[in-house]
Amino acid sequence: MDIDLNPEQTKAVETTEGAVLVLSGAGTGKTRVLTSRLAYIISNGLAAPWECLAVTFTNRAATEMGERLSGIIGPAASQVWLGTFHRIGLRILRRHAELLGYTSNFTILGQDDQERLLKQIMEAENIDVKKNPPRAVLEVIQGWKDKGLSVSMVPTNTHEDFLNGKILSLYRTYQDRLKNTNAMDFGDLLLLCLELFKAHKDILEKYQNQFRYILVDEYQDTNVSQYLWLRLLAQKHGNICCVGDDDQSIYSWRGAEIGNILKFDRDFPNAQIIRLESNYRSTEHILGAASGLIRHNEGRLGKDLKVAEGQDGSGDKVSVSGVWDGREEASRLIEQTETEKRSGTPYNEIAVLVRVGFQTREFEEAFISAGIPYQVIGGAKFYDREEIRDAVAYLRVLAQQNDDLALLRIINKPRRGIGDATIQILQQTALNEHISVFSAARLLIREESTVLKTAAKKNLRIFMDMFSRLESYMDADIDASDLAEKVLSESGYLAMWKESNAPEAQGRLENLQELIGVLRENFKSIHAFLEHVSLVSDVDDMSNDDKVSIMTLHAAKGLEFNTVFLPGWEDGIFPHQRALDEGGQRALEEERRLAYVGITRARKKVFISFAANRRVYNQWQNNIPSRFLSELPPEHLTGEGSIVGFKRQRQESFTPSRSIPWSSSSHTQSSGKQQIRKGFRVYHNRFGYGVVLSSEGNRLKIAFEDIGVKTIMADFVEAV
DNA sequence: CGTATATATCTTTTT
DNA sequence: GATATATACG
Numbered sequence: 001m002d003i004d005l006n007p008e009q010t011k012a013v014e015t016t017e018g019a020v021l022v023l024s025g026a027g028t029g030k031t032r033v034l035t036s037r038l039a040y041i042i043s044n045g046l047a048a049p050w051e052c053l054a055v056t057f058t059n060r061a062a063t064e065m066g067e068r069l070s071g072i073i074g075p076a077a078s079q080v081w082l083g084t085f086h087r088i089g090l091r092i093l094r095r096h097a098e099l100l101g102y103t104s105n106f107t108i109l110g111q112d113d114q115e116r117l118l119k120q121i122m123e124a125e126n127i128d129v130k131k132n133p134p135r136a137v138l139e140v141i142q143g144w145k146d147k148g149l150s151v152s153m154v155p156t157n158t159h160e161d162f163l164n165g166k167i168l169s170l171y172r173t174y175q176d177r178l179k180n181t182n183a184m185d186f187g188d189l190l191l192l193c194l195e196l197f198k199a200h201k202d203i204l205e206k207y208q209n210q211f212r213y214i215l216v217d218e219y220q221d222t223n224v225s226q227y228l229w230l231r232l233l234a235q236k237h238g239n240i241c242c243v244g245d246d247d248q249s250i251y252s253w254r255g256a257e258i259g260n261i262l263k264f265d266r267d268f269p270n271a272q273i274i275r276l277e278s279n280y281r282s283t284e285h286i287l288g289a290a291s292g293l294i295r296h297n298e299g300r301l302g303k304d305l306k307v308a309e310g311q312d313g314s315g316d317k318v319s320v321s322g323v324w325d326g327r328e329e330a331s332r333l334i335e336q337t338e339t340e341k342r343s344g345t346p347y348n349e350i351a352v353l354v355r356v357g358f359q360t361r362e363f364e365e366a367f368i369s370a371g372i373p374y375q376v377i378g379g380a381k382f383y384d385r386e387e388i389r390d391a392v393a394y395l396r397v398l399a400q401q402n403d404d405l406a407l408l409r410i411i412n413k414p415r416r417g418i419g420d421a422t423i424q425i426l427q428q429t430a431l432n433e434h435i436s437v438f439s440a441a442r443l444l445i446r447e448e449s450t451v452l453k454t455a456a457k458k459n460l461r462i463f464m465d466m467f468s469r470l471e472s473y474m475d476a477d478i479d480a481s482d483l484a485e486k487v488l489s490e491s492g493y494l495a496m497w498k499e500s501n502a503p504e505a506q507g508r509l510e511n512l513q514e515l516i517g518v519l520r521e522n523f524k525s526i527h528a529f530l531e532h533v534s535l536v537s538d539v540d541d542m543s544n545d546d547k548v549s550i551m552t553l554h555a556a557k558g559l560e561f562n563t564v565f566l567p568g569w570e571d572g573i574f575p576h577q578r579a580l581d582e583g584g585q586r587a588l589e590e591e592r593r594l595a596y597v598g599i600t601r602a603r604k605k606v607f608i609s610f611a612a613n614r615r616v617y618n619q620w621q622n623n624i625p626s627r628f629l630s631e632l633p634p635e636h637l638t639g640e641g642s643i644v645g646f647k648r649q650r651q652e653s654f655t656p657s658r659s660i661p662w663s664s665s666s667h668t669q670s671s672g673k674q675q676i677r678k679g680f681r682v683y684h685n686r687f688g689y690g691v692v693l694s695s696e697g698n699r700l701k702i703a704f705e706d707i708g709v710k711t712i713m714a715d716f717v718e719a720v
Numbered sequence: 721c722g723t724a725t726a727t728a729t730c731t732t733t734t735t
Numbered sequence: 736g737a738t739a740t741a742t743a744c745g
Contacts (some may be wrong), residue, residue, distance in 0.1 A: 057735070058734090059735085085735075087735090186735060253732075254733080254735080357733080358732095378734080415721085415722070417721070419722075456721095534735095552732085552733060552734095555733090577732095590733095
């Protein structure tokens with residue numbers, strides 16, 4: 001047994017029977033407790049590895065736990081049922097898919113596919129997609145799924161005001177279409193598990209018997225459906241240990257119920273609660289600042305972090321600085337990074353944590369021009385790129401013909417003369433016959449079918465023949481990367497980009513090569529690869545190279561660094577405007593927890609900053625410092641920067657008097673650009689140089705040197 | 721049916 | 736600043 005555990009940790013490890021809630025503050029050795037506990041259970045023979053279920057939220061956490069566990073107990077670790085909620089749900093569903101009317105090779109849809117599908121459905125129902133964005137509808141449906149509500153369980157009175165009550169029928173159609181195309185979305189991976197368990201008691205019992213011990217990481221982030229799932233599985237043996245920290249609950253927007261952790265002792269009678277409050281990570285000042293901040297939240301379980309015994313708690317105060325604008329913020333951050341590096345902190349011990357994704361760009365640019373190596377975690381995703389999605393779509397159809405979304409994506413890419421008209425007919429046929437688009441295509445190319453015109457029919461047949469040829473490779477014993485290569489070249493997809501003279505074509509081809517490389521190194525089968533694509537995000541693979549990490553606060557949960565930069569602490573940015581506008585007290589408290597998570601990522605140094613002016617959506621905004629700054633206890637802070645002092649009141653009187661001049665100018669909408677009038681010489685991205693002949697509002701009539709006179713919106717040209 | 725160009729819209733956080 | 740849609744033309 002690990003002899004380095006403190007008494008509370010030991011108790012959390014050795015209290016194996018019954019329900020246990022471990023309240024584990026930031027940096028209190030949560031992961032060590034979880035792995036030690038698993039090792040303890042297995043090596044003492046309380047259960048075999050495969051009788052233990054350990055669930056996490058991120059693949060990163062699961063991987064880390066698995067690695068540490070195999071370090072203690074060796075290869076047996078791989079037999080533990082360890083993974084994210086979604087992955088374990090998937091594992092169960094693959095095994096019993098037939099009972100739910102799916103085949104076990106069902107596809108998993110990502111957000112993008114979900115929106116596409118819903119959009120198709122809404123358009124078919126003549127719903128105005130402009131007024132009712134599919135994304136918003138999807139949010140409602142996801143919300144139901146997160147609550148464990150299948151179509152038949154949604155209370156009828158909850159949705160009357162939205163879309164004239166049509167939304168429930170949209171949910172039904174959406175589910176039907178998923179089933180028809182043998183696909184599941186993320187929510188289904190848990191929800192359908194619940195349905196499986198409900199309808200087939202024998203299967204539920206099998207798993208209940210199997211899982212003698214259940215461990216749950218980040219319990220504060222579980223939603224209702226996950227909670228129900230856990231409770232069902234734990235029912236037989238009752239040995240469930242949940243580890244969490246209510247102060248780090250930051251996923252309510254994804255359905256997380258902080259109530260799950262707050263009412264744990266009511267859900268699981270005789271539950272024991274163990275508190276881990278000794279922090280092994282951060283200095284006194286950092287903990288003091290974080291604790292002072294989180295104390296402003298109500299409804300906490302209450303927990304105060306202290307520097308663990310034997311740890312050196314001394315250190316620098318948390319630095320708070322105000323600057324003039326985003327550029328200055330970035331350049332100061334670069335300077336401080338260089339200072340840190342010189343004083344011995346490697347780049348990979350430095351992180352920049354931002355509130356929202358687009359903030360990363362500013363720092364990326366700054367790091368590039370300073371020549372400092374960096375990585376963006378979870379930013380623009382490799383698998384989100386157009387060419388990668390296309391390639392994946394080809395593989396998806398190969399793996400599962402009924403995957404309509406994937407098929408429609410590539411059926412005319414590259415162009416094969418299968419245009420909108422043909423595709424409409426295909427979809428209509430599929431809908432009428434309750435079959436997939438692929439099957440519909442098979443019907444429509446038969447000799448006797450006359451639905452399609454001759455040319456369209458011929459083109460479709462050529463496509464289908466090509467696909468059969470590709471499919472025949474699947475049977476041959478061929479490795480995944482070779483298959484992908486064949487598919488991409490024989491389908492003409494690679495040629496499409498090779499022949500393209502678009503400026504980005506070269507980059508796209510390189511990405512496709514990289515994809516094939518990834519396949520070659522990591523995946524034997526196409527199926528394994530597709531599963532990876534749908535379940536693993538870029539947040540999960542972080543390199544250990546000596547690079548500064550840039551990521552959102554959400555992505556940073558569970559990580560730690562020596563030095564942490566927290567830029568953009570302004571009202572409207574952080575706390576986020578939408579939290580201020582819509583969510584009331586609850587949302588504000590979640591933002592505060594997010595701030596708490598940010599500060600507690602740091603071992604030694606925290607640099608918080610705010611800017612008086614910032615460009616957002618291409619427009620200048622002036623902001624006031626975040627309200628959270630005034631909630632940080634001053635004794636743990638030190639101020640610096642071109643704007644000294646961080647008292648909110650002082651800033652408010654300061655900001656308006658020095659507002660940026662061009663933010664109030666009304667004659668041009670594009671910031672800082674000079675107004676273009678008759679006679680100006682201008683440059684256009686495509687048309688090159690020209691002279692303005694006349695202007696009308698912001699429409700300009702321009703005589704271009706190469707192509708003659710055109711009418712162009714003023715936004716698209718620059719004065720030269 | 722395909723191509724090229726013009727405009728709108730977006731940006732919270734993610735398995 | 737990238738991407739989806741709309742529109743016009745060939």
